[in-house]
Amino acid sequence: MKRLSVSIFVLLSFLFVANTNAQDIITVDPGYGTLNSAIDANGGNKIYKLQAGKWYGLNASILVISPISIIGETPSAGQMPAIIQTGTSSDGTIFANMFTVASNLTLKNVFIVNADLNENIAPGLIMQVAGGQIVMDSITVDPVGQVYFMLVNATNISTYLTNSLIMRTGHTLNINDGFIFYNAGNYWDTLYVENNTFIDIPTCFYQGSIATGREKFMWFNHNSLLFGKANLMHQYFTNQLFFTNNLMWNFNFNPYHSAWTAFWSDAGLKYKVECLINADTLVTGTDSTTGVITYESFPVSRKHFIEYNSNYISQGSKDLVTWAETNGYSYSYIMPLVWSPEYKDSSREASIFNDDVNFPYFKAGNNLEEANYDPAFSESKIYALTDSAMLWASYSDKSLWGLTDIPSADKWPNYFYNVDGNNGNPLTWPRFNGVYTNSTLLTASIENLPLGDLNWFPEAKALWAANKTNVMNHILATNETKYSLTxxxxxxxxxxxxxxxxxxxxxxxxxxxxxxxxxxxxxxxxxxxxxxxxxxxxxxxxxxxxxxxxxxxxxxxxxxxxxxxxxxxxxxxxxxxxxxxx
Missing domain, CATH: 2.60.40.1930 (Macroglobulin (MG2) domain)
Incomplete structure (x- = not known):
């Protein structure tokens, strides 16, 4: 495993340089269609340099058929990065997605606005249709889209998202809206997500291809995730999954509803309760004559490491579960990351994660959930929007139970973190403040640093960066003990x-x-x-x-x-x- 950790660290250390090395630099003037024209005229294997604080409106979706890098100047203190904004077709229809990718793409130091000037929000941001590598660092996306941040329908895909702010994915009309990462039928070779903040997360944070997908390596470390509607990792057969040091605020604030059972593969079977992390035994084949199914060999070598995370759930979500039980409505519950051992007869994941013989590298512990630590965010708007989210969840669940004494969906409260009060005309910078002061959470990570996105804590991030290689090795070895920084x-x-x-x-x-x-x-x-x-x-x-x-x-x-x-x-x-x- 040490070889894997070293290779990944080296890759991350030089990824940006490798993607941009030996590429000509094209400085793009701001304005409408200028970025499209520059790419059309100069093609791939180029770095397209954008000016900080300037606007680049698109007159078409960007098709990436050979490697390109779009890099904004480093903005000065208080200055917006270069803004890339989507547009509309000649018939007034907003582009389905901003990037259609069939090669390598690098994005850095840009503020992406995936809504047009008329405030219409696009369905999605990135659609990957062929193998390649996407590197995104220090980007802000607000809004993301009505359905997805990134959708892939190809193989040989590697994605790296670091030091970024991803805001407003989905909608508030019902529980079913979309995904941050969506595997539409294949698998990721590598999905590396570290030191990011996600605000307003739709139905699933990650949605895998349940029938065929088998992600090879997934790394989610030191991210802050605020307002997650429902599920976190809806993928059963990942080879290597590491979900560590993440700070979650009201993830699954809309409690699991009995009506969702149709969307889970265990409907009506022995395992009855779901959790935020899904896992199952890997099917390796089916005999075409007898129909006999074969499974992976035990003990399995796959790894799932779900450690040192927190999830704060507000009282309103808990009250909704109690209300359903008291009034005789079908079951509802708040999903934990992984159910504890006493649920092993009703939760597949509880059984797997507590089977050290057959699944020795499946570990879930040191997570702060039942203690329910409020991070004590400095940004008061988070708490005001939480009240709206609680009321929204009650209307959402009651509508699924068929109650009619609630407002129509278009009148439900909007809990989305809308900084400017509009979609397509951003004025405010910075967009968000993720600093918090809860002393327990400030030292709750595996390396005794703050949980969540360390970009909100620069000194802690500097210390983490100095120890990054050793910390990563420690996690990849599925070591549940704390790591002592030098x-x-x-x-x-x-x-x-x-x-x-x-x-x-x-x-x-x-x-x-x-x-x-x-x-x-x-x-x-x-x-x-x-x-x-x-x-x-x-x-x-x-x-x-x-x-x-x-x-x-x-x-x-x-x-x-x-x-x-x-x-x-x-x-x-x-x-x-x-x-x-x-």
Whole structure:
């Protein structure tokens, strides 16, 4: 497994360079149709460079038949990236999707608006119709589409989505709308999704081809997922699935409804309850004469690692389940990531994930669900929209039960995170703030960092990036124990002055990161003191070269209170305060 982890890390490290190396750069003027014209005139194996803060309206869907890269300039602080906006055909119909891909595509530093100037939202964003590699980094998409973010109907596909904000997929007219990732009949070789934020997720986050799909490698790590209607990973036969360190807010806020049974393969069979992660025994063949089905050999070598995630469910969703039970309506429940062992007779996944003999690498644990930790988001709009989502879910379920004393669907509350109050004329930047302050969640990842998208916590992300290879190896080995980050990690940037930074997180429990800069080699001491000025711990006491350093302080053995950390580096001396809350 180590060979796999190293190869993936190397691939990610050089993916962007490899996709853009030896490609001519075409600078595209902003305006309507200019990007289409540039691609038509210059073709593939080119980098199309867009200006930050400028608008690029499309006069046709972009067909990718040979490798192209569309890269925006890095925007300055507070500036929008380059905007790519969809358009309409001559008959006024919005394009079905923005990109039809039959080769390699790279997107970076762009803001994609998949609605036209008349505020009509397109069905989808990316349709992949032939093998190839899609790399998306530091993109914002708002809105995504009425149905899907990405639909694939081909083989030999690899997709990498990192450091991006994906907002508003689907609609609010009913529970059935679409998918973020949709496998229409084949499988992904690699689907790598890391450090992204998804807001307003439709019926399924990932929908596989239930009959034939067998994804080879799926990696979902450190993502924030807010407002998920129903299911998470609707795919039974994935070879390698890693779903780790993700922060979910009201995922399955519309509780499982008995009417959905028709869409699950277990309808009426022994296994009666569904969960957010689906898994099953792999069928390897069927005898054409006898009809006898053969299955994979046991113990299986496939891996499913569902660890160190959280999902907060608001009280309104729980009340809806109670209401259905109290009033005699058919069953309804909130789906966990994986049902616990006591449900093994009614949940296929509970049986599989707790069978260490036949499924030794299927693990689901260290997830924060029943404790129901509210992240305490800084953005108050999230909570206002949650109230609308709870009411929407009650109308959705009651309509499926046939109740008529509810408004028509077009009058249900809209809980979508609409920043500007429109679809096709974006004005606000930044679009979203995913920072939160819950002290438990801020250290709940496998490496004691915040759950979810680390782009909202830059210092934590820098520490994660410095340890990324080792952390990935740890996860790929299906190691359920916490990974201890290197106590002192040097970031290879030479600072211009001495500086002691504020610890992160603060307040903290039980550990925190202290970061400091030294512009030249010197002797460094870093010590911890209590409120009485008594020395408790010496974290650093040695000669160090110029650089930026990060030190982890573990306060497990100390009581709640105010503590101080003090640095002496040559003639530079500084002290800062930190708060331990247990």
């Amino acid at each position: 106590d002192v990690e040097k970031v290879e940037i030479v600072p211009g002055k001495f500086q002691l930074q504020q610890n992160y997180p603060n307040p903290f429990n039980p550990s925190t990161i202290i970061k400091y800069n030294i512009p030249a080699g010197t002797s460094v001491e870093l010590k911890i003191y209590n409120s009485l000025g008594q020395e408790l711990s010496s974290l650093v006491n040695k000669q160090q070269n110029a650089g930026t350093y990060e030190v982890k302080f573990d306060a497990s053995k100390y009581a709640s209170g105010i503590y101080f950390y003090k640095i002496k580096a040559g003639s530079f001396v500084e002290t800062k305060k930190m708060i331990l809350v247990k």
